[in-house]
Amino acid sequence: MSKSKETSTIKTAVLPAKSGTKKAILDFLKNAMDKKNFDAVIIPMRVPAGDSFVYVLIKDVSLLKDAFPLSPVMSVQGARVVSSVTRLGKGDMKIAAVMRPCEIRATIELAKFGQVDLENVTLISMDCPGVMPISDFLSDPEKGMKLFDDAVTSWDDSIMRPVCKICDKSSMIAGDIHIGTLGAKKDTFFMIPKTQKGNDTLEKSDIKIDADLDEWHNKVTTLSEEKKKKRNSANKDLKVKTGGIDNLIDTFSQCINCHNCMKVCPICFCRLCYFDSENVKHSAENYLQIAENKGSIRFLPDTILFQTGRMMHMSVSCVSCGSCEDACPASIPVGQIFSMIADETQKAFDYVSGRDINEPTPLVAYKKDELHEMEDAHD
Amino acid sequence: MTKALKINKNAEQGIKEFLRFLLESGKVKGVFSLKKINKEGAVAYSLITDPKDLEDSVPFYPVMPVTAGSLLSRFTLKGSPDKPVVAVMRPCELRGFVELVKREQGSFENVFTISMTCGGVYPLDMAVDKKIEKNLPKYWDAVKKSEIPADVRTACKGCTEFKPYTADMTVDLVGNKDIDKQCIILLNTKNGESLADGMDAEFLEKKLDTKKLDVLLDKRAVEKKKLFDEIDKKMNGMDGLIDIFGRCIGCHGCMRVCPICYCKLCEFESPDSEYKPSNYNSELKKRGGVRVPPGTMYFQLGRLTHISISCVGCGACDDVCPVDIPVSTIFKKVGESVQKIFNYIPGKDVKESIPLVTFEKEEFIEFEE
Numbered sequence: 049m050s051k052s053k054e055t056s057t058i059k060t061a062v063l064p065a066k067s068g069t070k071k072a073i074l075d076f077l078k079n080a081m082d083k084k085n086f087d088a089v090i091i092p093m094r095v096p097a098g099d100s101f102v103y104v105l106i107k108d109v110s111l112l113k114d115a116f117p118l119s120p121v122m123s124v125q126g127a128r129v130v131s132s133v134t135r136l137g138k139g140d141m142k143i144a145a146v147m148r149p150c151e152i153r154a155t156i157e158l159a160k161f162g163q164v165d166l167e168n169v170t171l172i173s174m175d176c177p178g179v180m181p182i183s184d185f186l187s188d189p190e191k192g193m194k195l196f197d198d199a200v201t202s203w204d205d206s207i208m209r210p211v212c213k214i215c216d217k218s219s220m221i222a223g224d225i226h227i228g229t230l231g232a233k234k235d236t237f238f239m240i241p242k243t244q245k246g247n248d249t250l251e252k253s254d255i256k257i258d259a260d261l262d263e264w265h266n267k268v269t270t271l272s273e274e275k276k277k278k279r280n281s282a283n284k285d286l287k288v289k290t291g292g293i294d295n296l297i298d299t300f301s302q303c304i305n306c307h308n309c310m311k312v313c314p315i316c317f318c319r320l321c322y323f324d325s326e327n328v329k330h331s332a333e334n335y336l337q338i339a340e341n342k343g344s345i346r347f348l349p350d351t352i353l354f355q356t357g358r359m360m361h362m363s364v365s366c367v368s369c370g371s372c373e374d375a376c377p378a379s380i381p382v383g384q385i386f387s388m389i390a391d392e393t394q395k396a397f398d399y400v401s402g403r404d405i406n407e408p409t410p411l412v413a414y415k416k417d418e419l420h421e422m423e424d425a426h427d
Numbered sequence: 428m429t430k431a432l433k434i435n436k437n438a439e440q441g442i443k444e445f446l447r448f449l450l451e452s453g454k455v456k457g458v459f460s461l462k463k464i465n466k467e468g469a470v471a472y473s474l475i476t477d478p479k480d481l482e483d484s485v486p487f488y489p490v491m492p493v494t495a496g497s498l499l500s501r502f503t504l505k506g507s508p509d510k511p512v513v514a515v516m517r518p519c520e521l522r523g524f525v526e527l528v529k530r531e532q533g534s535f536e537n538v539f540t541i542s543m544t545c546g547g548v549y550p551l552d553m554a555v556d557k558k559i560e561k562n563l564p565k566y567w568d569a570v571k572k573s574e575i576p577a578d579v580r581t582a583c584k585g586c587t588e589f590k591p592y593t594a595d596m597t598v599d600l601v602g603n604k605d606i607d608k609q610c611i612i613l614l615n616t617k618n619g620e621s622l623a624d625g626m627d628a629e630f631l632e633k634k635l636d637t638k639k640l641d642v643l644l645d646k647r648a649v650e651k652k653k654l655f656d657e658i659d660k661k662m663n664g665m666d667g668l669i670d671i672f673g674r675c676i677g678c679h680g681c682m683r684v685c686p687i688c689y690c691k692l693c694e695f696e697s698p699d700s701e702y703k704p705s706n707y708n709s710e711l712k713k714r715g716g717v718r719v720p721p722g723t724m725y726f727q728l729g730r731l732t733h734i735s736i737s738c739v740g741c742g743a744c745d746d747v748c749p750v751d752i753p754v755s756t757i758f759k760k761v762g763e764s765v766q767k768i769f770n771y772i773p774g775k776d777v778k779e780s781i782p783l784v785t786f787e788k789e790e791f792i793e794f795e796e
Contacts, residue, residue, distance in 0.1 A: 088711065090719065095673035096666070100750065102673075105707060108715025123676045123750075124720065132702065132720040139704030186674065186750055301469035302555050304492045306747050308680040319696070331506030332537075335474060336457050343477030346464055347498055375678045377747045379555050 060228065061239040061250055062259045069229055069237050073117045073174075076239070076253065077144060081109045085252045086170070087141035090129055092119035099189045100182070103129040105143070117146050117227075120196035122179045125371045126151030127314035131163045138165040144249075145223075149173045150215070150369040152223040153402020154314035157365040160409050163317045170249055171223025175230050175268070178205050178212025182374045203230075203271075211370035211383045214279035219268040222402050225249060231267035238264050283388045290385055296352060299385070302378040303351045309372035309382050315362040315401075322361075323354040355382075359389055364410055365401045366390035431633035432612040432623050441610020442486050442515065442541070442598060448626050449513055450478045455539070455622070459495065459502075459514035460484045468560060472498055474512075486515040486541075487600070489548045489566055489579070490559060494743050496523030496686035500533035507536035513622070515541045517548070518591040519741040522774020523686030525593060526737040529781055532689045539618050542594035544601035544640060546570035547583025551746040573602040573642035575650060582742025582755040585651030587644055590635065592775045595619035602639025658756045668724060671757070674750045675723050681744035681754050687734040687773075694733075695726040731761055736783055737773040738762030 065072035080086050092101040093115050101119035103126060106112055126147035133143065145155070152173045158164040177200050184207065185192040195207050205213045212218070219230065224246035228238035241247040241257060250257055290299045307324065310316045322328070328350060330338075339345045366386050373383030394400055397410035434441035449455040462473035462484045470488050472495060475481055495516035502512075516524070521542050527533045546569065549559050562578070569576035575584055591597055596619040599611040613633060614620045623630075661667050679696065682688045694700060702710075702721050710717040735758060744754040766772065769782035 093716075095669075097670040097673045100674035100676075103719050104716045105711065105719050106716040107711040111716045123674065129719045133704075133707060136701060137704045139707065141704075141708075182676070182750060298465050298467060298469075301465050301467065301471070302492075302551075304551065304684065304747070306680045306683050308678045308683075308747065308749065311678045311680070311683075312676065320692070329501065329505055332502050332508040332512070333506060335502055336476060336508060336512070339457060339474045339476045344462065344473045344475040344480035346462075347459065347472045347474045348493065348501060375676065375680070375749045377551055377680065377749060379552070 058240060058242070058261055059257050060259050060261045060264065061241075061255045061257045062232070062236050063239055063255065064235060065237050066235050069227075070117055072237060073146070073227060074112055074115060077115075077146070078109055078112050080144065080249070080253050081112070083253065085142070085249060086144045088143045089115070090126070090133065090143060090145040090147070091115040091117060092146075094119075099186055105133060107141075118174060118176075118200065120180050120192055121182045121185045122148065122151070122369065122371060122374070123182060125154060125312065125314040125369055127154030127158050127164070128312075130155045130169060131158050131317070134165040134169060135163055138167045140168075142168050142170070144170045144172055146172045146174070147223075148176045148179070148369075149217060149220045149222060149226075150176070150367045150402075151314070153217070153220065153367045154365075154369065156222055156402040156405050157315055157367065157409070158317060159405060161317060166405070170225065170245060172225045172227065173221065173223045174227035176212075176215075176218040177203055178208030178215065178218065179370075180207055181209050209370040209373065209383070210381065211368050211373065211387050214275060214282045214387075215368060216272045216275040216279055217368075217400075218275070219272070220403070222404070228264040228268075230271065231263035231265075240264070282384070283391070286381070286384055286388055293352075296356075300351050300355055300380060303355070303380060304378055305348050305351060305354070306377060307354070308375040308377065310358055312371045312375040313358075313362065314367065314369065314371065315365045316358065321358075323350070323357055328353075359386060363390050363393040364397065364399060367401050428632040428634050430614040430620055430623075431631050432614060432626060433629040433631055433633075434610040434612070435608065435629075436610060437608065438598060438600060438603075438606040438610045439485070439487055442612070443481055443484060445610070445612060445623075445626060445628075446484070446486070446513070446515075447478045447481050449622060450476070450481070452625060454511065455513045456508060456510040457512040458484070459498065459512065459516070460486045461488045461490070461492075461515075468557065470554065474502070487543065487598075488559070489546065489563075489576070490551065490554045491517065491520070491548045491741070491743065491746070492551065492554070493684065494523050494686040494741055495520040496525075496527055496739075497684070499524050499538060500527045500686075500689065503533045503536070503538060507534045507538065509537070511537045511539055511622075513539045513541060517545045518542050518589055518594075519545075519586070519739045519774075520686070521591055521594055522588070522739040523741060525774040525777050526687055526739065526781075527689060528777055530689060535777065539596075539622060540591075540594045541596045541598065541612070542591035543598040544591075544603075544635065545583075545586075545589040546576060546601060547579035547586065547589070549578060550580050553578065567606065570600055571602070571604050571606060573639050573646070575643070575646055580742040580755075581654065581745060581753065582740055582759065585647060585654045585756075585759070586740060587647050587651060588740070588772075589643065589647070590640060592772075593777065595622070597635070599633075599635055601643055602636055654756050655760045658753060658760055662757065665724075668727075672724055672727050672752060675727065675752060676750055677720055677723060677726070678749060679726070680747040680749065682730055684743040684747045685734065686739065686741065686743065687737045688730065693730075695722060695729055700725070731758060734758070735762040735765045736769065736771065736781065738766075739773050
């Protein structure tokens with residue numbers, strides 16, 4: 049992927065969307081596939097029963113008409129999808145992946161960890177109004193479709209995942225092309241190339257990239273500022289509720305150790321988690337000894353160790369997608385907590401997860417001055 | 428007739444007093460029981476060594492945050508306790524542990540069990556929503572009357588194995604009108620008898636009132652048939668299965684909480700099940716489009732093949748499923764049909780081997796022919 053450009057200097061394409069943005073995006077993809085710019089597309093589709101949406105790798109262009117670029121739910125985080133397709137080899141297909149910004153950012157994090165090969169993949173993101181909690185959608189899919197459609201028009205986030213309501217990166221361009229609907233004139237939308245690959249893709253589709261981005265940019269900045277305010281106040285409350293070890297224990301008191309949060313997390317890619325490994329398993333006598341020290345222990349023990357441990361391991365790359373919260377059978381606000389902590393850890397390293405593929409992950413890269421810091425500490 | 432212990436307190440207070448006696452007398456080193464772990468009343472399994480901590484224990488609380496079978500496996504897998512430990516667990520949890528012991532994933536060495544005739548448990552989300560506490564009077568009322576308490580887990584509604592097979596001790600709950608006044612603990616084994624020995628309580632000869640158990644059994648059997656018939660209609664061929672499992676998000680929570688699924692690395696999470704680019708290419712050639720990650724149905728049907736012989740129908744999989752797939756009904760229904768072929772009841776007897784790891788002579792002949 050080529051070096052990214054500053055947003056302010058980026059030009060955009062303006063495309064017509066007389067029959068709606070969804071149709072226009074699908075037409076663009078179909079056209080690009082017909083021209084062999086892409087061999088396949090990764091995009092959400094509704095399942096036969098209609099009660100959810102899943103990612104499908106589509107090669108047969110006729111299947112595209114049933115695709116849903118902006119699905120109401122995120123049943124699987126898109127980064128896991130791109131990883132599944134490319135982890136064992138980039139393959140010989142050129143693939144376009146149409147996903148939410150947080151999914152693209154997680155994909156980029158996974159690429160940094162060697163779990164994704166982006167050489168043949170073009171990442172296409174879009175302005176994201178959020179996704180609904182999957183259980184809300186499931187309880188009445190038809191109503192869910194309607195609510196979501198309305199929310200896409202009104203940009204009202206009240207039905208979305210809690211982390212979506214306070215997401216200030218819902219229009220962040222991290223992939224190759226971004227589809228902008230905010231600030232677009234009636235019956236049009238923006239296609240914003242971010243990388244050389246994105247630029248080439250649009251040019252190959254004979255799309256002119258000559259318009260100004262100001263309208264979109266202003267709208268996005270305003271929205272992002274609003275969300276940031278909401279985010280700060282939500283996090284303040286959450287900190288009070290969950291801060292300190294007692295509150296933390298209470299927050300996770302209903303955790304049943306299923307580790308669903310970890311399984312669906314796009315960043316937690318380890319095949320064997322440390323917290324499922326032999327290192328955390330002990331003999332009965334050991335467990336009894338630990339119990340005797342306190343009078344009793346919760347069994348399984350180590351609930352908080354797992355939660356804070358996982359946090360330490362992935363927080364710097366957390367993209368605040370909220371998949372963990374969707375998957376938690378005990379309705380623990382795990383996504384909100386992880387998202388809040390991620391803000392702090394990423395700030396400490398001046399890092400934004402998935403912002404830029406060329407930015408190394410802080411914990412695997414050393415900077416010269418960090419070495420000095422270390423030396424000083426030992427003086 | 429079996430020897431039994433009668434404690435003149437309500438069932439929960441009675442069993443707690445017995446557990447206190449066991450800890451204080453040093454007959455056991457630890458107690459496994461459900462316990463309230465915070466002020467908000469969250470309930471989790473705990474390993475209790477100090478009699479004082481029994482105060483917050485709620486051995487019969489109708490919720491199963493994790494199956495005790497899985498917990499005892501974790502507790503004993505790396506070495507059994509030197510001295511006895513006693514666990515209070517539901518019949519299906521005990522059956523799950525028996526199946527794990529058969530698979531060498533745990534041991535009964537120095538592990539004694541107290542079970543009960545079981546009225547069922549509420550789904551986890553009721554615990555999360557703090558709705559159990561106020562339902563308790565209704566729950567116990569139903570148990571006394573040999574009825575199915577409203578809103579218990581689907582798996583419990585249709586469970587016909589609510590009487591433990593192998594517990595050292597069984598607390599008489601279902602159909603017992605006197606559980607507010609007395610706690611009857613049947614001492615089924617020598618271990619049970621020796622643990623109770625010395626307890627300051629009335630010893631008597633007693634057996635469970637089968638008539639009262641049968642009343643519940645009939646109600647549960649009707650419920651089970653209804654559940655099985657319903658799911659049968661839905662499981663209509665591959666299309667039906669796709670309709671049921673289409674919304675699966677691939678978290679594999681069902682597998683992780685299943686007391687039978689003990690594998691450290693599931694086949695369906697192993698490199699063997701991952702798609703290489705060539706796999707994707709050949710799938711795309713066949714169908715033009717492929718769901719990613721692949722293998723949703725393969726996982727469900729595969730897990731069904733692997734564990735149905737030992738499925739104890741506990742319903743932990745239902746509790747954990749974030750998209751409310753009726754996993755346990757399907758697994759129990761298929762499980763029973765497989766178990767019937769082998770005339771096998773999972774968890775009934777720790778000495779009975781698992782059909783799929785033993786060969787009988789006549790099976791060889793069948794094979795030859």
